[in-house]
Amino acid sequence: MGAFFAVVRRDMALSLGAGGGAGLGVVFFLSVITVVPFAVGPDLVLLARIGPAILWVGALLASLIGLERLFAADVEDGSLDALSLSSMPLELTAAAKGLAHWLATGLPLVVAAPALALMLNLEPAAIGAVVLTLLVGTPAVTFLGLVGAAFAGAFRRGGLLIAVLVIPLAIPVLIFAVSATSAAVSGPVPFGTPFRVLLGLALFAIVLGPVAAAAALRAARG
Amino acid sequence: MTVPPITALRGEGLSCRRGFKTLFQNLDLQAEAGRALVVTGPNGVGKSSLLRILAGLLEPSAGAVRLAGCAAEAGLREQVHYLGHDDALKGALTVRANLEFWRAVLGPTGLSVDEALEEVGLGGLGRLRASVLSAGQKRRLAIARLLVSRRAVWILDEPTTALDVRAQARFAAFGRAHLAEGGIVIAATHAPLDLGESAGLDLTAQGSNAAGADLGELEP
DSSP states (O other): OHHHHHHHHHHHHHHHSTTOOTHHHHHHHHHHHHHHHHHHOSOHHHHHHHHHHHHHHHHHHHHHTTGGGTTHHHHHTTHHHHHHTSSSOHHHHHHHHHHHHIIIIIHHHHHHHHHHHHHTTOOHHHHHHHHHHHHHHHHHHHHHHHHHHHHHHHHTOOHHHHHHHHHHHHHHHHHHHHHHHHHHHHOSSOTHHHHHHHHHHHHHHHHHHHHHHHHHHHHHOO | OOOOSOOEEEEEEEEEEETTEEEEEEEEEEEETTSEEEEEOOTTSSHHHHHHHHTTSSOOSEEEEEEESTTGGGOSTTTEEEEOSSOOOOTTSBHHHHHHHHHHHHOSOSOOHHHHHHHTTOTTOTTSBGGGSOHHHHHHHHHHHHHHSOOSEEEEESTTTTOOHHHHHHHHHHHHHHHHTTOEEEEEOSSOOOOSSEEEEEGGGTTTSOOOOOOOEEOO
C-alpha cells in the first residue's frame, strides 16, 4: 500500500504545484457556467430548468482537461518504465494516478458546484442533488478517462483522442446524473432510482478503467 | 560469500523484430551472479531492445527470460532495476522527494534517502528542485534509485552518459560492490566501464543469424 499512496501523493503534489494545471478545470467550469446566463437571457425559470444539465455538461468537459498528460508525462521521462518494475501491478498504479487526478481536479468541481448553481437560479433541493450526482459521477468520468489517457500516453497523441474516446463512454453517466437531479426536483421517479444506476456506473468505471488503461499501456510498450 | 538469492539471469532463444527488421534471432545468453555482462555493438543494433526484453519491459517475438536461484519464483518485475536513457525524474519536485518516491515505489530495502544522496555526491542538495540540476547531477540522482532499493539484477543502458570521469569511476565502484554482494549486472555501454571480471556479448555478430552468444572473456 505504501507504493499506492506514494503515487497518489506524488501526482497530487505535481498537479497542485506550480505549473501543474489543477486549477484549469475549475476555471473552465466557472467560465462555462458564467457565460450561460448571458447566452440564455434573463429567463429565471428556464435557467432553473436547464441548470443541472448545464452544470453537468460543464463538469464533464472540465473533467477531461489534463487527462492527456496523465500518462504521457510518465512515458516521456521514463517514469513509467520504473513504475512498471514496482511490486504493485500496473492496474493499481493506474488507479492511484486516477485517484490523484480526481482529488486534484474533480473534487474542486464538486466543491465549486453549489456556488455556481446559485448563478443558475437552482433551488436548494436541486443544488443538493447536483452536488451529490457530481460527487459520484465525476470519479466515473475520470476513471473512464484513464483509458483515453493511457492511449494518449502510449500513442503520443493529444487531447482530441481523449474527447473522442471518453465522451461516448461518459454519456450514460451524464444521462443518469441529470435524470436523478430532475427526479429530485420534479419527480415522478424517486431520486434513488437513477442515482443507484449512477452509483453502479461509477463502481463499474472505477474497477474497469484502470484495468483497461494498464492493458493499453502494456500493449503499446516498446 | 553467501549464496545469492538469484544466481543467474538467462535469455533463451530470444528474438526481437521491430517493424520489418529482425534485430536478433535465437539469442542465448546468461548473466551470472558476481560477473558483469557487457553488451556492445554499434548504434541501432538492438542493445536497448535486448535490455528492455531482459528487464521485462518489452515482449520478445520469441524466447523467454528466466531467473535461476532460490528467489527466482518471485518474478522478474520485483528483482530488476532498469536504468534507461531517461532519468525518470520530475523537475517540479525536490531531489529528496524524487528519491523518496522511488524508494517507496520500488521497495524501501536499500540505503536511506540521505545515505544514497551522500553516496552519489548529491548530499546537501536534497531541498533543490530537480529541474535546476545539471544533466550529470540528474544522472546521479537516477543512479541513487539503484541504491535505495536493493534488487538482485541491475540492467543498465548507457549508465554513465553525462557523468564526469570521477562520477564514472564512482559508478563503476557501485557496480563492483553490487557484483561482490552476489548481484547481477547487465550493461550496454560505449564508454569503458571497469566492472571487474566480466563477460562480453557483441550484438554485431548476431545480426539475423542463429548463432549462440559469443561469451568471450573481456579483460578488465
